[in-house]
Amino acid sequence: MAQITLKNLAHSYLPNPQAEADFALKEMDHVWQDGGAYALLGSSGCGKTTLLNIISGIVRPSHGRVLFGARDVTDEETAARNIAQVFQFPVVYDTMTVRENLAFPLRNRGMDAAYIAARVAHIAQMIGMEDRLNRKARGLTADAKQKISLGRGMVREDVNAILFDEPLTVIDPHMKWELRTQLKQLHRQLGHTMIYVTHDQTEALTFADKVVVMYDGRVVQIGTPEELFETPAHTFVGYFIGSPGMNLMEATITGNRAHLNGCEVSLGASYAPVAGRSQIGIRPEYCSLTSGAGLPVTLRRVEDVGRHRIIRADLFGQAFNMIAPEGMAIGADMTRVVFAPDKINVFADDWRVAAQAGGAV
Template identity: 45%
Template sequence: MASVQFLNVSHSYDPPGTPDDQRTWAVRDLSVTWEDGSANALLGPSGCGKTTLLNLISGLLPAPTRGKVLVDGRDVTGLGARERGIAQVFQFPVVYDSMNVFDNLAFPLRNEGMAESAVRGRVMEVARILDLSDRLKVPAARLNPADKQKISLGRGIVRESTAAVLLDEPLTVIDPKLKWGLRRKLREVQRALGKTMIYVTHDQHEALTFADDVTVVRDGVLVQKGSPKDLHDDPAAPFIGYFIGSPGMNVLACTLDDAGLDCGAFTVPLSPGLRGAASRATGALELGIRPEFVEAYPSAEEDSIPFTVTVVEDTGAYRILTLVTGDARIKARVAENFAAGEGETVGVRFPQAGIKLFAGGRRLV
């Protein structure tokens, strides 16, 4: 087990000697620490630099263009993958189809020269953890992709010296029916062994259900790092608010005037605290509010803003309304028995407690 740390890491795939102002940066000035024994997710949209970061940890990219990579406090910048003790599980299961499950799991240990009696004991322990004990003699070629991915994970954790396990979108090719079970098993393994794991994904549901700590990256830049609750309740930027949550946060461009926040088609009154924060802001103002905090009424209420219902999405437990007024479009979560349908007008309020204010792309309050 080990912590993994980036210190001011920037990376470009441009040729050495390219001037910095002419480079395309995959990662830019990123500093972050993943603690020893923790379950982490590295989350962001496709092309944001996640796989580059993973390869910089594992040593598949030995050194970043700028900065340092530390594993358990040791500077490993420039060292090869073999010298780092990092295991990596890829999108597509990597197994030896010509071998059975036992020999697949045993391969890394035998490659290190471990005695066969010790190999057997360790393989049996890992197989038990992964629910593969009854398939040890089965050729890997006969297994489904989820079980093959378990073997890939097993080869990563079978060596007790493994410092950390990196999971690069490991559920990509897994049948939807099997995804939930495999994700649960990955989490169980992390808890049972206490190994540092970093799970890379563009899927917020996978990230939030696997990890205790989530690192969100956009365009190679760290946007926010924290628990799933931190990211949901206190997004550091409008991007986090919209990216985390289903549906994501409503984010509306606005300006401050005497009546409150002018959102174009309507104005939202502000408490003294919110007004003070907004008046001190520099940069473009944005109002954020999650759909579950939007108050919608089937008929006009005092001080409510009229919106038209354009879409009703029925989830069974509640409904998601798409509401429009002027150029503004928002979503609101309402009870299953909410008495308004498409084309009807509803009243909307924005309670102060649910409002987040952003300026220049960063959260004010």
């Protein structure tokens, strides 16, 4: 097990990258803690699979170094890195039994038979497949096969990290939830560093301690699910996380006031003058519809999603979403919206701006 350091890491698929746009992965500098559960989250083509392949050694980065603990593994082959990977589609050795599948990595490394038998028994019990050890892997269901791939990774005690490349893509919805729970449990028991690539925010937020959000080849934020929700570092995090995502509006910031279309909104804190394009963002959860004072909105539609209702509206000609609690009556006179001041985030050129210290109103 090891902490993973990405040192000035960048990658371009072009032989001679010039501009920043040539890089599939923009320069980054991160340390991922030993034993952490990380999720790489982002939309398709944001570079998350490239980053995973660099960590696993399938792709060699064009710039920068990858360190496992103190060891520089940039030039090492996948096999030498002692990592395990679970792929998008289950990879099992069809003609082998479950037992042989689990024993395979150990056998290839020349471990002795008694040790192998003990490890296999231990891992089979952990992934709940003791009763199927003598079955051929071929006829098993997709989720069982994914468990075997995972087991083949965990069977080695010296494994540095377990990488998951969208492992639940081919799993039935009801099994997804179970597998995710099991994964989380295994992470607690074994304490391996786990890196999980997904474009599904539910998977990322439920699995990981730290979610790494990627956008356009860049890591835009590494944070706990709560941090991503409350203080998104980038507007992309704002609207990608949450359902529906954060409302973003162009505004001028002066001190602890934001001005939008001639209306004034008070902010929870005071800000230094903002350079560039300034926006404020508010989560639909922190907006409330009222008949009193507030910004004027035009309601379009109300969607009942069970636990709450989503109100789709227009604010100064722009789509705007709010979440209303289940029991709340929505009257015809409720045409104003108010924001919870301390939940408003301020962005300059898409990046979040921190409030000035002691600037609270």
